[in-house]
Amino acid sequence: MSKPIYDISPFTLLDYPNKSACILWFTGCNMRCLYCYNPDIVLGKGKMGIEDALHFLRKRKNLLQAVVFSGGECTMHPALLDLAKEAKAMGYLVKVDTNGSRPTIIQELIRRNILDYVALDFKGLGERFKHITVSNLFGGFEETYALLQANKIPFEVRTTVHSELLSLEDLQKMISYLENKKYSGTYFLQSALNDVKTLVDLPRSSYPLQLERLVSDNFNIVSR
Numbered sequence: 001m002s003k004p005i006y007d008i009s010p011f012t013l014l015d016y017p018n019k020s021a022c023i024l025w026f027t028g029c030n031m032r033c034l035y036c037y038n039p040d041i042v043l044g045k046g047k048m049g050i051e052d053a054l055h056f057l058r059k060r061k062n063l064l065q066a067v068v069f070s071g072g073e074c075t076m077h078p079a080l081l082d083l084a085k086e087a088k089a090m091g092y093l094v095k096v097d098t099n100g101s102r103p104t105i106i107q108e109l110i111r112r113n114i115l116d117y118v119a120l121d122f123k124g125l126g127e128r129f130k131h132i133t134v135s136n137l138f139g140g141f142e143e144t145y146a147l148l149q150a151n152k153i154p155f156e157v158r159t160t161v162h163s164e165l166l167s168l169e170d171l172q173k174m175i176s177y178l179e180n181k182k183y184s185g186t187y188f189l190q191s192a193l194n195d196v197k198t199l200v201d202l203p204r205s206s207y208p209l210q211l212e213r214l215v216s217d218n219f220n221i222v223s224r
Contacts, residue, residue: 003046004028004077005053011064016095016117021066024053024083026074030101032134033123034200035162035192041072042199050079057087066093066116075102081109088114095119100144101137110151118148118155124166125173132165145181156185162192163206171214179218187216189223 009023029042036042057067067087074080075098084094095117096109109115122141123129129138148155157178161171171189178187192205211223 003049003052004079005046005048005050006041006044006072007047008053008056010056010060012068015068015070015097016066016093019065019093020063021068021093021095022056022060022064023068023070024074026069026071026077026080028076029071029073029099030076030135031073031099031123031137032199033132033160034134034165034198034202035132035160035205036199037193037196038072039197039199050083053083054086057090057092061090061092064092066095068095068097070097073099073101075105080105081112081114084109084114085112093117097121098144099123099133099137100141101135103140103143103147106144106147110147110153115153118153120145120148120155120157122157122159122174122178124159124170125177128166128170149182154185156188157183158188158190160192161189161205161211162202164203165192168210168213171211175214175216175221179216182218184219186220186222189214189221191223 004026006025006027012021012023015021015023025041027041027044027046088094093116094114097119099121124132189211194204214221
């Protein structure tokens, strides 16, 4: 049986708002984002099984407040549902980092009352989305967004910005898209990493691209 988890980050104060957490990194992804800095996770094989993860979570019970399911794309793995259920039963808050491409999995997590927080990656719009992700999965993103809004699940939207892939005009269009969708959380803009191994060799990104020019009347825009 294949092992779905590439690694575990045993402690973080940055990945779940105001909570101590660990991160379970799931292998594989259904997108091939050009700037992806986790090619070993996306293309590699898992090193840990579900029992390994459960053993870790049992040991950290009452020491950590939350568990973050990330990747790769964690929603590709059927084991996510039962593992998240077990984590919830242990008293952990459950956060999912996702590209939004698997709305049926998000819907099932919501139905089971497991999901506490989501970080939703907004890659781009139209041809920009297709070029960056090498996929046609934007419809899934839209459906996942609608599910989170309708069910009032706390979530943040975030975009990785590479100056060769997204311009200020592109980002302002994405902001307008979120405004039209009645987004009211924080929109995080994070810099694509330079000087690291990525899925595709890209020119250096000159982020932050005068991000102070980006504005919204409906939500905060934070660069990090």
